[in-house]
Amino acid sequence: MNNNELYYGDNLDVLRNKIEKDSIDLCYIDPPFNSKRNYFQIYTNVGKEDQAQAQAFIDTWTWNALADRALMEIIGNEGGRYTRQTIELLKGLDAVLGRSGLLSYLVSMTQRVNEIQRVLKPTGSFYLHCDPTASHYLKLILDSVFCARGGDFKNEIVWCYDTGGRSKTGFPRKHDTIFWYTKSSKFLFSYDGASVPRDTSTMHEPVLVDEKGRKYQRNIKNGKEYRYFLSKGVLPNDWWTDLQALNPAAKERLGYPTQKPEALLERIIQASSNEGDVILDAYCGCGTTVAVAQRLNRQWLGIDITYQSIAVILKRLEDQFGADVLNTITLNGIPRDMESAIALANKKDDRVRKEFEKWAVLTYSKNHAIINEKKGADRGIDGIVYIATDSNSTAPVVFQVKSGKVGRGDIAKLNSDRIREKAVMGIFITLQKPTADMKKEALDAGFYHHVLFHRDDPVIRIVTVQDMLEKRELIDLPLLHSVLKTAAKANTDEQFNISLDETEPDE
Numbered sequence: 001m002n003n004n005e006l007y008y009g010d011n012l013d014v015l016r017n018k019i020e021k022d023s024i025d026l027c028y029i030d031p032p033f034n035s036k037r038n039y040f041q042i043y044t045n046v047g048k049e050d051q052a053q054a055q056a057f058i059d060t061w062t063w064n065a066l067a068d069r070a071l072m073e074i075i076g077n078e079g080g081r082y083t084r085q086t087i088e089l090l091k092g093l094d095a096v097l098g099r100s101g102l103l104s105y106l107v108s109m110t111q112r113v114n115e116i117q118r119v120l121k122p123t124g125s126f127y128l129h130c131d132p133t134a135s136h137y138l139k140l141i142l143d144s145v146f147c148a149r150g151g152d153f154k155n156e157i158v159w160c161y162d163t164g165g166r167s168k169t170g171f172p173r174k175h176d177t178i179f180w181y182t183k184s185s186k187f188l189f190s191y192d193g194a195s196v197p198r199d200t201s202t203m204h205e206p207v208l209v210d211e212k213g214r215k216y217q218r219n220i221k222n223g224k225e226y227r228y229f230l231s232k233g234v235l236p237n238d239w240w241t242d243l244q245a246l247n248p249a250a251k252e253r254l255g256y257p258t259q260k261p262e263a264l265l266e267r268i269i270q271a272s273s274n275e276g277d278v279i280l281d282a283y284c285g286c287g288t289t290v291a292v293a294q295r296l297n298r299q300w301l302g303i304d305i306t307y308q309s310i311a312v313i314l315k316r317l318e319d320q321f322g323a324d325v326l327n328t329i330t331l332n333g334i335p336r337d338m339e340s341a342i343a344l345a346n347k348k349d350d351r352v353r354k355e356f357e358k359w360a361v362l363t364y365s366k367n368h369a370i371i372n373e374k375k376g377a378d379r380g381i382d383g384i385v386y387i388a389t390d391s392n393s394t395a396p397v398v399f400q401v402k403s404g405k406v407g408r409g410d411i412a413k414l415n416s417d418r419i420r421e422k423a424v425m426g427i428f429i430t431l432q433k434p435t436a437d438m439k440k441e442a443l444d445a446g447f448y449h450h451v452l453f454h455r456d457d458p459v460i461r462i463v464t465v466q467d468m469l470e471k472r473e474l475i476d477l478p479l480l481h482s483v484l485k486t487a488a489k490a491n492t493d494e495q496f497n498i499s500l501d502e503t504e505p506d507e
């Protein structure tokens with residue numbers, strides 16, 4: 001099976017241009033909510049002091065040119081893509097909400113949900129994960145996209161959890177909403193996949209066990225014994241209280257704040273797909289859906305707009321399923337040649353920041369670096385990795401990436417930043433070719449002697465994007481410390497073993 005694909009890019013573009021109509025069995029999405037806050041991605045590292053914050057996706061919705069264009073597309077029914085109900089609904093929302101951040105979010109969701117409906121197979125299912133901030137508006141959109149084309153609303157699942165901070169000025173908000181829609185009334189639902197073991201401990205009638213070890217209850221009618229077998233599980237109600245959210249200490253945690261528990265995705269995937277089916281997550285974050293799909297022998301497609309997400313997913317899959325799994329994944333949208341690297345460097349997208357720098361650092365470090373997300377004067381450092389210096393200590397190696405004109409001064413600056421950060425080496429990644437002066441400046445910085453490995457490495461190393469792409473010149477430093485918490489090796493039991501002790505404020 002080699003039908004697993006990761007796309008780096010805007011899901012609207014990927015959905016429209018890369019994914020065929022009627023090709024997906026199940027789509028789950030967990031888009032950034034309209035929560036008026038930014039998501040921070042906290043990378044877990046060797047020590048507390050090494051934690052760096054990385055802003056993955058800027059989840060602050062404002063009315064801008066992109067939103068304006070999208071609303072015009074919907075209202076003008078460009079390409080005949082939208083239903084009459086969707087068009088009228090968006091006109092109404094425009095009148096009621098005005099050109100606001102909320103409308104911007106809803107317009108963006110309408111475009112994407114509409115494409116998801118297109119790519120689903122006629123028997124396909126769609127799960128939209130959201131919270132009460134905008135769920136009432138999203139349901140109107142889903143009705144207009146799905147039900148107006150013969151699809152069905154199946155469930156509003158209320159996922160309850162108890163982690164995070166607790167409000168003192170109102171009832172703590174401790175649930176998310178997951179809408180389930182189907183493309184038609186002929187859809188797949190697996191009773192066995194969705195059901196949970198029956199709780200026999202609270203039953204009033206005695207529970208007996210027959211000669212084959214099967215649990216049953218007895219019913220005597222007209223002197224005849226009837227056995228009611230309890231081996232079949234029961235379907236959970238549409239409110240789920242048995243799957244806790246990940247707390248900060250959970251084993252499964254990868255340092256992605258919006259990470260969902262594997263158990264949640266497992267229930268959805270088991271309920272609405274069979275082995276071999278194609279699962280899509282168009283906002284895949286740190287890859288919970290794709291990791292569970294992989295474990296449950298489904299084919300999968302994942303899309304994310306930030307390169308950090310792609311890097312985390314590759315690392316997560318490698319940790320859970322072994323390095324060979326990487327050969328079974330097709331990567332799309334990632335620079336492979338100079339032309340596409342230059343295009344990424346020149347890309348302007350207000351929703352994400354410094355994507356070229358992140359791609360360069362993560363690619364060169366084989367997805368092991370921490371990204372420095374400090375805005376403005378970033379103190380010269382774009383990323384950091386840790387190498388083992390002896391059996392129990394580590395030292396930082398810093399990165400700087402440049403896509404524009406470079407000169408000798410850049411190397412001198414990296415070296416002084418390196419000294420300030422107490423890093424043993426500095427790696428300078430450049431899109432343009434280095435000058436002879438730069439090479440000399442780097443050479444003058446001398447060599448770092450690695451006692452453990454008896455090798456000398458240049459203190460300042462200059463790497464060109466071209467060599468990285470064409471000669472696969474990637475990090476070769478010994479014993480690189482893993483930055484992202486290593487995903488627990490795929491093990492179903494572990495996924496359910498979520499501890500409940502710590503909480504973090506998230507309201």
Ligand SMILES: C[S@@+](CC[C@H](N)C(=O)[O-])C[C@H]1O[C@@H](n2cnc3c(N)ncnc32)[C@H](O)[C@@H]1O
Pocket residue numbers: 009010011012030031032033056057256258259260261282283284285286287288289303304305306309
């Ligand atoms: C809430 S997170 C998903 C978390 C995921 N369910 C998990 O368990 O890791 C939302 C993700 O959507 C991505 N995203 C936001 N807008 C996007 C877009 N237009 N196209 C693709 N991905 C997008 C963000 O980068 C972020 O990683």
